[in-house]
Amino acid sequence: MTTSPLQIEDVIIAYQTLKDIVKHTPLQKDEVLSERYDANIYLKREDQQLVRSFKLRGAYYLMKTLSDEQTENGVVCASAGNHAQGVAYACRALKVPGRIFMPTTTPRQKRDQVKQFGKDYIEVVITGDTFDDSYAEAIHYQEANDMAFIHPFDNEKTIAGQGTVGMEIMNDIDENIDYLFSSIGGGGLISGLSTYVKSISPGTKIIGVEPGGAPSMKNSLAKNEVVALQEMDKFVDGAAVKQVGNITYEICRRFVDDIVLAPEGKICTTILELYNQHAIVAEPAGAMPISALDFYKDEIKGKTVVCVVSGGNNDIGRMAEMRERSMVYEGLQHYFIVNFPQRAGALREFLNDVLGPDDDITRFDYTKKNNKSIAPALVGIELADANDYPVLMERMRAEGFIVDKISADDNMFNFVL
Numbered sequence: 001m002t003t004s005p006l007q008i009e010d011v012i013i014a015y016q017t018l019k020d021i022v023k024h025t026p027l028q029k030d031e032v033l034s035e036r037y038d039a040n041i042y043l044k045r046e047d048q049q050l051v052r053s054f055k056l057r058g059a060y061y062l063m064k065t066l067s068d069e070q071t072e073n074g075v076v077c078a079s080a081g082n083h084a085q086g087v088a089y090a091c092r093a094l095k096v097p098g099r100i101f102m103p104t105t106t107p108r109q110k111r112d113q114v115k116q117f118g119k120d121y122i123e124v125v126i127t128g129d130t131f132d133d134s135y136a137e138a139i140h141y142q143e144a145n146d147m148a149f150i151h152p153f154d155n156e157k158t159i160a161g162q163g164t165v166g167m168e169i170m171n172d173i174d175e176n177i178d179y180l181f182s183s184i185g186g187g188g189l190i191s192g193l194s195t196y197v198k199s200i201s202p203g204t205k206i207i208g209v210e211p212g213g214a215p216s217m218k219n220s221l222a223k224n225e226v227v228a229l230q231e232m233d234k235f236v237d238g239a240a241v242k243q244v245g246n247i248t249y250e251i252c253r254r255f256v257d258d259i260v261l262a263p264e265g266k267i268c269t270t271i272l273e274l275y276n277q278h279a280i281v282a283e284p285a286g287a288m289p290i291s292a293l294d295f296y297k298d299e300i301k302g303k304t305v306v307c308v309v310s311g312g313n314n315d316i317g318r319m320a321e322m323r324e325r326s327m328v329y330e331g332l333q334h335y336f337i338v339n340f341p342q343r344a345g346a347l348r349e350f351l352n353d354v355l356g357p358d359d360d361i362t363r364f365d366y367t368k369k370n371n372k373s374i375a376p377a378l379v380g381i382e383l384a385d386a387n388d389y390p391v392l393m394e395r396m397r398a399e400g401f402i403v404d405k406i407s408a409d410d411n412m413f414n415f416v417l
Contacts, residue, residue, distance in 0.1 A: 006251060018061055038301050046308060051086055052085075053310065054165055059083060074148075075147055077099075080131045084100045085117050098150075107314075159195075159251070176304060179303060185285060187245055194251065210259055210261055212264060215229070215261050216228075236264065335381075336379045340366065363380030
């Protein structure tokens with residue numbers, strides 16, 4: 001086995017630098033989740049960090065280790081949001097000017113927070129549709145202006161800073177950890193914490209969680225080399241990365257026991273449950289580890305489990321979309337193209353004879369077509385119980401309605417959602 005590019009000593013040194021800078025976030029036993037999975041479930045609350053994300057740890061530590069000569073012309077970074085906030089905070093605290101490149105898909109809430117933390121020490125540049133687009137622009141600017149680049153994940157100092165999450169977990173828990181679930185974007189967090197945790201507790205299984213639409217690390221490990229995704233779903237903005245780091249790949253190859261792909265709809269369900277049942281505001285990347293518990297429910301029964309809630313920078317403006325995605329994933333929201341006969345009473349028949357007593361129409365787009373016997377309508381139906389779907393379809397057929405279901409794989413689905 002090859003030597004890891006990071007050692008436990010590197011994390012310990014980072015901890016000594018950061019212990020008076022970052023917040024030692026709580027490790028809390030969650031009684032609701034523990035009862036649901038018949039296990040001891042603990043949440044590491046990095047959503048309560050100073051910038052509401054673990055990213056401050058790696059960003060600050062890397063910048064702190066740079067010399068005055070290296071930061072003379074300032075620093076540059078690329079980020080979908082959380083790393084940018086960490087760099088902005090560090091720029092202001094260390095009085096170092098910074099230029100921060102962010103993709104257009106970054107929620108406005110994160111953009112505003114970056115400016116708030118950095119004040120006059122930073123300049124935000126919005127460019128590209130993905131993190132990787134912003135990264136390319138940032139690298140070009142950094143090289144042209146001889147500035148230090150603060151990498152969000154593929155730097156040993158960044159990884160060591162993120163690893164202090166693992167050190168705090170091990171210091172705070174009084175029992176052996178059987179499973180530790182952590183999100184993966186570029187791989188910095190899971191690389192750092194797995195380096196520390198595996199050194200202290202080699203029997204702990206490290207489970208990485210990636211978005212179903214952006215399986216960068218899982219694909220790379222499967223092919224035994226770092227590979228770039230050709231397409232990806234950008235919904236989980238904090239973890240949608242086309243290509244993981246070379247250093248993080250090597251560490252994950254050594255220490256990560258498994259990677260779960262969490263469907264975006266499932267992540268949305270988890271976000272809503274965390275808010276409604278636990279009073280926790282988690283962003284999509286922060287909710288992923290808890291989303292993965294369902295896929296490990298048999299293995300974790302009776303075990304001690306830690307989930308890292310990596311961030312809580314969630315834009316309230318996205319909640320309607322998240323609810324919609326959750327409803328679709330849970331089988332409660334469905335969309336159809338229904339061909340209605342162009343005669344009086346057709347819609348009334350649909351409402352009376354097809355819809356169940358607890359079904360609700362959430363969308364109805366229809367335009368009467370002259371000189372045609374039938375006309376299509378876009379119909380959204382919300383069910384009270386996912387098991388009612390087969391019965392609904394049977395009633396549609398029995399009443400003679402010609403119906404086409406719009407599936408999640410259909411291009412039109414993006415229009416209705």
